[in-house]
Amino acid sequence: MIHIVEDDARVAQLIGETLHRFGYQYLVFSSGGDFLRQLRISPPELCILDLGLPDMDGMEVLQQLRSRHRFGLLIASGRVDTHDRVMGLELGADDYVLKPFEPRELIARVRSILRRYQPVVPATDGQRVAHFAGWCFECGSNVLISPTGERTSLSLAEAQLLLTLLERPNQILSREQLLNGRDVSALDRSIDLRVSRLRKRFEQGALDGKFIKTVYGAGYLLATTVRWA
Template sequence: MAEAPSALVYVVEDDAEVSRLVVMALQDFGFMTETFGDGGSVLRRLRSEKPDLCIVDLGLPDMDGIELVREIARRCSCGVLILTGRGHTVDRVMALEGGGDDYVVKPFEPRELVARVRSILRRRGAGVPGAAPLQRRHARFAGWSLDCAANLLRGPDGTETLLGTAEAQVLRAFLERPHQILTREQLMGSRELSPLDRSIDVRISRLRRKLEADPQNPKVIKTVYGAGYMLAAAVEWE
């Protein structure tokens, strides 16, 4: 059975230590993450990519967090979990009425936070690591399309190829973050990848043989020397 595609979670938190703790907890359970230190940066990011869920701190340096929750809800159909030090009932009510799905007060237990994230995603039908796929999601890029639920890659000429789970996992990581440099650790979903582990390079090579007209001169999956790899194509989700 194909694995469920991992959900992409945006963490909007100006406290670097709290952000690190949240990201570590999410990645330990297979989620993909992207972090933002203020509201403006996440709103700019939403123009090009939509996450499955946003975790939002209300005490941001550039704008009111409740207003950010409302703006995210207006621009995106993703789930929203509020993570804040504000425990007042009025803040909770305003945040939930403004578009939040759940409300967690700091300090928090990381495993409980992950449980709440998973609960929101299940209700919304997004990809929860370790859970059965709740809906089929298709991504189109550079003339290709990927059925993420079936790991089925369809070429510009209509030819279909069934990807192995490992290859599909890497391709999905690229599709979730087009035009971004991804490290080998991000692509493998591991923070402690050995420098001698070349498995990711093997997977990239296999994908290039399928996607590239000239795998030795790749145009879709590019190598950024000393940094990682990047998908150089626009992605549309259906």
């Protein structure tokens, strides 16, 4: 189920018809309050959120839901200021699309986010655990364990990014590869923001966590040995 939080009835109808055409079920909410109340009953797989809501700013909605829920979130807004895009991504949105948008672009972004939130399937019957530079990452539970034994639950977006790096250590991965093949424009720095947040996780640990290297003009590289158990 996909939730559309949009107060413009025409835009909500366009998004809904596009989703229905591609086989997705959806519900429409015209205010942030109605949407947040629905979350107490049943959260969606993905939310398409407008920022200009009648009862509260979309950024406030984003802050409230990200403090309690983990599901896909796509901002669909007419705000063209780069500051709004960066703030939305830093607050936990998975992607940001500007209005007006092509229906095919919307569906491509929806599919990309939904793939990112698919559960990680272990390669064996047991839970896979990656060991690297004194750290451990439990794939099945998205738990990161520091060299001192401190356990931290990663968001699904952070866990997917880390898993992609761990599965191909010491290889340069482009932004497109780290975003599951989605095209990256000059203004879309969402992957850079996710890498920055992930780096901060490691830098708070007992060891120097600067092993996620930036390869300028190419992408990122995990410069460490990974052992799977």
